[in-house]
Amino acid sequence: MSELRGACIIGQSGGPTAVINASALGVIRTALDTECVTRVLGAANGIKGVLEDRLYDMGQEDAAELDLLKYTPSSALGSCRYKLADPDKDDTDYKRILEIFQKYDVRYFFYNGGNDSMDTCNKISKYMQKVGYECRIMGVPKTIDNDLNGTDHCPGFASAAKYIATSCAEVWQDAHVYDTGMVTVIEIMGRHAGWLAGSAALASLTGCGPDLVYLPEVDFDMDQFVADVTAIYNKTGKCMVAVSEGIHYADGRFVSEAETSATDGFGHAQLGGLAVKLADVIKNKTGAKVRGIELSLLQRCGSHVASNTDIEEAFAAGKAAVEAAVSGTTDKMVAFQCTREGGYKCETVLQPLDIVANFEKKVPREWINEAGNGIEQPFIDYVLPLVQGEPNRALENSLPRFAHLKKVLTTEM
Amino acid sequence: MSELRGACIIGQSGGPTAVINASALGVIRTALDTECVTRVLGAANGIKGVLEDRLYDMGQEDAAELDLLKYTPSSALGSCRYKLADPDKDDTDYKRILEIFQKYDVRYFFYNGGNDSMDTCNKISKYMQKVGYECRIMGVPKTIDNDLNGTDHCPGFASAAKYIATSCAEVWQDAHVYDTGMVTVIEIMGRHAGWLAGSAALASLTGCGPDLVYLPEVDFDMDQFVADVTAIYNKTGKCMVAVSEGIHYADGRFVSEAETSATDGFGHAQLGGLAVKLADVIKNKTGAKVRGIELSLLQRCGSHVASNTDIEEAFAAGKAAVEAAVSGTTDKMVAFQCTREGGYKCETVLQPLDIVANFEKKVPREWINEAGNGIEQPFIDYVLPLVQGEPNRALENSLPRFAHLKKVLTTEM
Numbered sequence: 148m149s150e151l152r153g154a155c156i157i158g159q160s161g162g163p164t165a166v167i168n169a170s171a172l173g174v175i176r177t178a179l180d181t182e183c184v185t186r187v188l189g190a191a192n193g194i195k196g197v198l199e200d201r202l203y204d205m206g207q208e209d210a211a212e213l214d215l216l217k218y219t220p221s222s223a224l225g226s227c228r229y230k231l232a233d234p235d236k237d238d239t240d241y242k243r244i245l246e247i248f249q250k251y252d253v254r255y256f257f258y259n260g261g262n263d264s265m266d267t268c269n270k271i272s273k274y275m276q277k278v279g280y281e282c283r284i285m286g287v288p289k290t291i292d293n294d295l296n297g298t299d300h301c302p303g304f305a306s307a308a309k310y311i312a313t314s315c316a317e318v319w320q321d322a323h324v325y326d327t328g329m330v331t332v333i334e335i336m337g338r339h340a341g342w343l344a345g346s347a348a349l350a351s352l353t354g355c356g357p358d359l360v361y362l363p364e365v366d367f368d369m370d371q372f373v374a375d376v377t378a379i380y381n382k383t384g385k386c387m388v389a390v391s392e393g394i395h396y397a398d399g400r401f402v403s404e405a406e407t408s409a410t411d412g413f414g415h416a417q418l419g420g421l422a423v424k425l426a427d428v429i430k431n432k433t434g435a436k437v438r439g440i441e442l443s444l445l446q447r448c449g450s451h452v453a454s455n456t457d458i459e460e461a462f463a464a465g466k467a468a469v470e471a472a473v474s475g476t477t478d479k480m481v482a483f484q485c486t487r488e489g490g491y492k493c494e495t496v497l498q499p500l501d502i503v504a505n506f507e508k509k510v511p512r513e514w515i516n517e518a519g520n521g522i523e524q525p526f527i528d529y530v531l532p533l534v535q536g537e538p539n540r541a542l543e544n545s546l547p548r549f550a551h552l553k554k555v556l557t558t559e560m
Numbered sequence: 561m562s563e564l565r566g567a568c569i570i571g572q573s574g575g576p577t578a579v580i581n582a583s584a585l586g587v588i589r590t591a592l593d594t595e596c597v598t599r600v601l602g603a604a605n606g607i608k609g610v611l612e613d614r615l616y617d618m619g620q621e622d623a624a625e626l627d628l629l630k631y632t633p634s635s636a637l638g639s640c641r642y643k644l645a646d647p648d649k650d651d652t653d654y655k656r657i658l659e660i661f662q663k664y665d666v667r668y669f670f671y672n673g674g675n676d677s678m679d680t681c682n683k684i685s686k687y688m689q690k691v692g693y694e695c696r697i698m699g700v701p702k703t704i705d706n707d708l709n710g711t712d713h714c715p716g717f718a719s720a721a722k723y724i725a726t727s728c729a730e731v732w733q734d735a736h737v738y739d740t741g742m743v744t745v746i747e748i749m750g751r752h753a754g755w756l757a758g759s760a761a762l763a764s765l766t767g768c769g770p771d772l773v774y775l776p777e778v779d780f781d782m783d784q785f786v787a788d789v790t791a792i793y794n795k796t797g798k799c800m801v802a803v804s805e806g807i808h809y810a811d812g813r814f815v816s817e818a819e820t821s822a823t824d825g826f827g828h829a830q831l832g833g834l835a836v837k838l839a840d841v842i843k844n845k846t847g848a849k850v851r852g853i854e855l856s857l858l859q860r861c862g863s864h865v866a867s868n869t870d871i872e873e874a875f876a877a878g879k880a881a882v883e884a885a886v887s888g889t890t891d892k893m894v895a896f897q898c899t900r901e902g903g904y905k906c907e908t909v910l911q912p913l914d915i916v917a918n919f920e921k922k923v924p925r926e927w928i929n930e931a932g933n934g935i936e937q938p939f940i941d942y943v944l945p946l947v948q949g950e951p952n953r954a955l956e957n958s959l960p961r962f963a964h965l966k967k968v969l970t971t972e973m
Contacts, residue, residue, distance in 0.1 A: 163737050192739045221733035228738070309958065313864050316960050320634035321861040324576050325641070326605045331857075353959050423833065443853045444744075448734040451726050452864050454958065535958045545722065545867065545948045546766050547729050 151281065152183045153254025155469075156197060157205075158190035159289075160260035160267065161228065163221035164303030165310075165450040166461040167259060167289045168550070171224060172216040173465020174257045174287065175205050181473055184255060188557060192225035193260070194267055197247050198240060207555045215550035217458060218540035220450035223552055226260075231267050234274050241274040248275075248282055251557070255283050255472050259465070261290035261301075262503070265480055269500040272478045283472040286480035286500055287464050291447045293342035294507040297498040298482035302461035303447075305533035308346035309457075310449035311335055311389075311442060312534065315347045318440065319355035319387055327436065330380055330429050331387045334422035334441040338393040339363055341510045343446070346530050347389035348522040358386050363393035364510050365519035367402050372425070373432050375520050380435055392421055451547060455536025460493055467495040491532035564694065565596045566667025568882075569610060570618075571603035572702075573673035573680065574641065576634035577716025578723070578863040579874035580672060580702045581963070584637065585629040586878020587670045587700065588618050594886055597668060601970060605638035606673070607680055610660050611653060620968045628963035630871060631953035633863035636965060639673075644680055647687050654687040661688075661695060664970070668696050668885050672878070674703035674714075675920070678893055682913040685891045696885040699893035699913055700877050704860045706755035707920040710911040711895035715874035716860075718946035721759035722870075723862035724748055724802075724855060725947065728760045731853065732768035732800055740849065743793055743842050744800045747835035747854040751806040752776055754923045756859070759943050760802035761935040771799050776806035777923050778932035780815050785838070786845050788933050793848055805834055864960060868949025873906055880908035904945035 157174045159167055171189075178184045189203040190196035203224065205213075216223055234241050247253070258268045265286045272284040288295050293304035315333060322331045335344040341362025350356035358379045361367060379386040395401045403421040422439030430437045464481045471479065479497040486492045514526040541548040570587045572580055584602075591600045602616040603609035616637065618626075629636055647654050660666070671681045678699045685697040701708050706717035728746060735744045748757040754775025763769035771792045774780060792799040808814045816834040835852030843850045877894045884892065892910040899905045927939040954961040 159737075163734055192737075195739065219733065220730050222737040225739060226737040312959055314858055314862075316962070317633050317861040317863060318857050320632070320962065321576055321857045324572075324605075324635045324639040326608065326638060349959060352957060353962060354964060355962065420836065438857065440856045440858070441854070442858075444731050444734045444851065445727055445853065445855075445858070448730040449727075450730060531957060537955070537958065542950070544765060544944060545950065546725055546762060549729070549733065549766060549768065551767060 150183050151254050151283065152185060153252045154186035154188055155184050155255035155257065156188045156190050156202065156253050157224070157257045158193040158196065158259065159222040159224050159226050160193035160258060160264040161226060161290065162447065163226060164289050164291050164447055165220045165306035165453045166302050166458050168216040168219045168221070168223045169458045169461035170259050170287050170289060170302055170465040172213060173462040174259070174469055175213060177466045177469040178255070179206060181469060183473060186251070188251060188253070189224045193227040193229065194231065195227040195229050196225070198243050200247060202251070202557045203554045204557045208552055212550050212552065215541055215548065217462060218450055218538050219549040220448040223550060230263060231270050234270060238274070241271065244271060245275070245278060245280055248280060253282060257285050257287055257468050259287040259289055261288070261292070262295060262507070265500050265503045268480070269478070272500065283477035285468040285472050285476070286503070287468045288480055288482065289461070291343060292337055292340055294340040294509070295503050296506040296508050297480065297503045299485040299493070300483060300533055302457060302464055304342060305457035306449070306453035307343055307446050308349065308530055309454045309534040310446050310452050311343060311346050312349035313452050314442060315350035315357060315389060316353040316355040319350065322387060322438070323385060328380060328384045330376060330426065330435045330437045332422045332426045332429070332437070332439045333357070333387070333389050334392055334439070335389055336442070336446055337363065337391045339507050339509070341391045344389050344391035345510055345522050345526050348527065349530060349534065357389040359388045359520045360522055361388070361390045361394050361520060362510055362515060363391050363395060364512060365515060366397040367394040369428065373428065376429055377433055380433060388425070390421065390425060450538065450540065453538045454534045455538050456533055458538055463495055471497055487528060487532060563596050564667050564696065565598060566665045567599035567601055568597050568668035568670065569601045569603050569615065569666050570637070570670045571606040571609065571672065572635040572637050572639050573606035573671060573677040574639060574703065575860065576639060577702050577704050577860055578633045578719035578866045579715050579871050581629040581632045581634070581636045582871045582874035583672050583700050583702060583715055583878040585626060586875040587672070587882055588626060590879045590882040591668070592619060594882060596886060599664070601664060601666070602637045606640035606642065607644065608640040608642050609638070611656050613660060615664070615970045616967045617970045621965055625963050625965065628954055628961065630875060631863055631951050632962040633861040636963060643676060644683050647683060651687070654684070657684060658688070658691060658693055661693060666695060670698050670700055670881050672700040672702055674701070674705070675708060675916070678913050678916045681893070685913065696890035698881040698885050698890070699916070700881045701893055701895065702874070704756060705750055705753055707753040707922070708916050709919040709921050710893065710916045712898040712906070713896060713946055715870060715877055717755060718870035719862070719866035720756055720859050721762065721943055722867045722947040723859050723865050724756060724759050725762035726865050727855060728763035728770060728802060729766040729768040732763065735800060735851070736798060741793060741797045743789060743839065743848045743850045745835045745839045745842070745850070745852045746770070746800070746802050747805055747852070748802055749855070749859055750776065750804045752920050752922070754804045757802050757804035758923055758935050758939050761940065762943060762947065770802040772801045772933045773935055774801070774803045774807050774933060775923055775928060776804050776808060777925060777928060779810040780807040782841065786841065789842055790846055793846060801838070803834065803838060863951065863953065866951045867947045868951050869946055871951055876908055884910055900941060900945060
C-alpha cells in the first residue's frame with residue numbers, strides 16, 4: 148500500500164486505568180518518530196475534543212515529560228463517555244469529525260478505550276469509507292474489566308488485579324490480628340464480568356487470600372452466602388469475602404440495588420455500598436464483628452503497584468497500532484495473543500473492530516468452583532503471568548512524579 | 561547496674577500498622593543476640609497471651625523468615641485491646657502476670673503499642689516494683705494516629721501518611737479525567753487527631769492534592785463545608801476533599817454519628833460511612849456528581865508503599881528498647897527526638913511511661929489554616945522527611961512475600 152502522509156489524532160475514552168497513558172505514549176512516541184505522520188494531535192476528552200476542536204499539539208511536549216506517561220495513571224488527555232449516534236439516523240457528529248479531519252489533514256485516528264470506544268472507532272471508520280475520506284482508524288484496547296472480546300486480556304486489567312490481590316493480602320493480615328471474630332467483605336469493581344473480583348484469589352498464593360469469592364457470572368443467593376460465611380466463621384472465627392460489585396440475584400437484580408430490609412436501611416440506586424450492606428447482613432444474622440471495604444477508584448488508578456508486564460504491553464499495543472496503520476491497516480483493534488505453557492509469551496495481533504464491539508467476555512463457568520463461591524486453578528494460571536514485574540516509576544520526595552503535560556491547544560491547520 | 565539474666569517477652573497491642581512488625585523484629589533480633597537474655601518469648605495477642613500462658617518461642621523461628629517481619633504489615637504475634645484493671649481495685653491480672661513471669665523467669669518485658677499499651681506497661685511496672693519482682697519494662701511506640709505524647713512522631717504514622725498521600729494523588733488523577741463536574745470526598749482514619757488526614761495534603765506536592773482538608777482539631781460546620789466545596793466546584797468543576805473520620809460539630813458530636821436528614825438515610829452509630837454521607841450532602845445541595853471513598857483498613861496495612869524511614873525507625877525503636885533494658889533501664893518508652901533543619905536526623909531517646917499515657921497529641925492549631933479547611937507549610941515540613949524511602953520488600957510472583965512464622969508455643973519453663 149502507498150504511503151499515507153498526514154496528521155494523527157490520539158484520543159482516550161471511558162473509565163481510566165493505571166496504564167492507559169502507557170498506551171497513549173506508545174501511540175504518541177511512535178507517531179512522533181514516524182516520518183509520514185506529519186503531526187501528532189491529542190484529543191482533549193476523547194471524541195468530544197474532536198467534535199469541539201480541542202486538540203493538543205503533542206509535538207510541543209517535552210520528551211522526558213511525555214515518557215513519564217508510562218507510569219502516570221488515569222487518562223492524561225482527558226476522557227469522555229460520549230456515544231456517537233447511528234450515522235444512518237443522525238450524521239451530524241460524523242460530518243463534524245470529517246470537517247476536523249479535513250481541517251488538520253488527519254489521516255490516522257487512534258482511539259484508546261473499551262467496548263464503547265471500539266464501537267466509536269468502527270462507526271467513524273465506516274463513515275469515512277462511505278464518504279471516501281482516506282483515514283486509517285485503529286482501536287487500542289483498555290479496560291480494567293478485561294471483558295473485551297478477541298484478545299487474551301486487556302491492558303489495565305492486570306494492574307488493577309495486582310492492586311486488588313496485594314490489598315487483599317494486606318487486609319487479610321490486618322483482619323487476623325485479634326483472637327476475636329471478624330468477617331471482612333471486600334467489594335471489587337466489575338459490573339458484568341468477574342475478572343477483577345476473581346483476581347482477589349491471587350492473594351491466596353501469599354497465604355492470605357479470601358475464603359470466599361463471588362462473581363457476577365454466577366447468580367447470587369443471599370441465604371447461601373450467609374450459610375457459606377457462617378460455616379467458615381464458626382470454624383475459624385474469621386472470614387474474608389471478595390465480591391464483585393455486579394453480583395445479582397437469579398432474576399437479574401443487582402444485589403447492591405435490590406430492596407433492602409428495614410434493619411440495614413440502605414437503598415441506593417447506584418452501585419457501591421455493597422460491601423457495607425453484605426457486612427450488615429452478616430452482622431444481623433451472626434452477630435459477628437464485620438467490616439465492609441470498597442476498593443472504589445483506588446483499584447483502577449493504583450499505579451504505584453502496577454504490573455510492569457501490563458505497562459509494557461500497554462505501550463506495545465499503542466506502538467503496534469501506529470505501525471500497523473502506517474503499513475496500511477485500518478479498521479482494526481490491536482489485541483493480544485498469548486501462550487502460557489513453557490513460559491508466558493504475548494504478541495500483538497489485529498482484530499476486526501466489529502468482533503469486539505458490544506460483547507462482554509465473561510469468566511468461563513468452569514474457572515469458577517461448582518459452589519460458585521471460589522476460583523479454580525485455570526483462573527490463577529491465566530492471571531498470574533499478567534501481574535508480574537514492578538514499575539520503575541519516577542518519584543520526587545518519595546511521592547509519585549506524574550507527567551505534567553503542557554497541553555498546548557492547536558489553533559491552526 | 562549489674563547484669564540481669566532471664567527471659568524476655570515481647571507483645572503487640574492495639575490496632576496494627578504497616579511497620580509494627582519491624583519494631584517487633586528490632587526487639588526479637590536484638591534480644592536473641594544478647595547473651596544475658598536467655599530466651600525470647602512472643603506473647604500471642606499481647607497481654608492476653610501472657611495471662612493465658614500462650615507464648616511463642618521466638619528462638620525456634622527461622623532467621624530469614626524472622627527478617628521478613630520488617631516488611632510484613634499488621635501484628636504478626638497477634639494483638640489485643642485488653643485494658644488492665646486498676647491494681648488497687650483488682651490485682652487478679654497482675655498476680656497472674658507475675659506468676660507467668662516467675663514461671664519462665666521473665667526479666668524483660670517489651671510492649672509494642674499505643675496509648676493504652678503504655679498505660680499497661682506502666683501499671684505492670686508499678687506492680688512488679690511493689691511486689692519486689694525485678695523485671696525491666698519498656699514501651700515501644702506504634703500508632704498510625706501519631707498522637708503519642710513525648711515523641712517527635714510514632715512508628716506507623718509515616719507509612720500510613722505515605723499511603724494516604726500516594727492514594728490521594730492517584731485518585732486526583734482519576735477524578736479529573738472527565739470534563740464534567742465531580743466532587744470526591746476521601747475519609748481518613750484518626751478519631752481525635754488529624755495527623756493522617758492532614759497528610760493527604762502531601763499529595764499537593766505532586767500537583768494532585770485535595771482542595772480542602774478537615775481535621776478534628778477544628779469544629780466542623782456543615783454549612784461552611786458546603787459553602788467551601790461549592791465555591792471551588794463552581795469555579796473549577798471539581799473538588800477533592802480529605803476528611804478525618806473524627807470531625808465533629810462544636811457540641812462534640814461526631815459528624816459520622818450525628819442525626820441524619822431523611823434524604824441521605826444514614827444513621828450509623830459507628831464511625832465509617834462518613835465519606836458517603838458528606839458526598840450525599842454535597843449531591844443534595846449542589847446536584848454535583850459525587851464519590852465518597854473510605855481508605856478504611858487499607859491505609860494502616862499498606863506495607864507495599866510504606867516509608868523506609870518509618871521501617872528503619874520502627875526497627876531502631878525495638879532495638880533501642882532492648883539495649884536500654886539490658887543496660888539497666890526500666891519503666892520507659894522509646895521515643896524519637898528529631899531535627900529537620902540542615903537535613904532530617906532522628907535519634908532514639910527514653911521517656912517516662914507516664915508522660916505518654918492517657919494523653920492525645922493533636923495537630924497544633926497554627927499548622928492548620930485559619931479557615932480550618934487546609935494545612936499550613938509547617939505541617940508539610942514536619943511530615944515530609946518521615947515518608948522518605950522505598951521499602952525493599954520481598955516478593956514472590958510479584959505478590960507480597962510476608963513472614964510465615966512457626967509460632968511454636970512454649971510449654972515448659
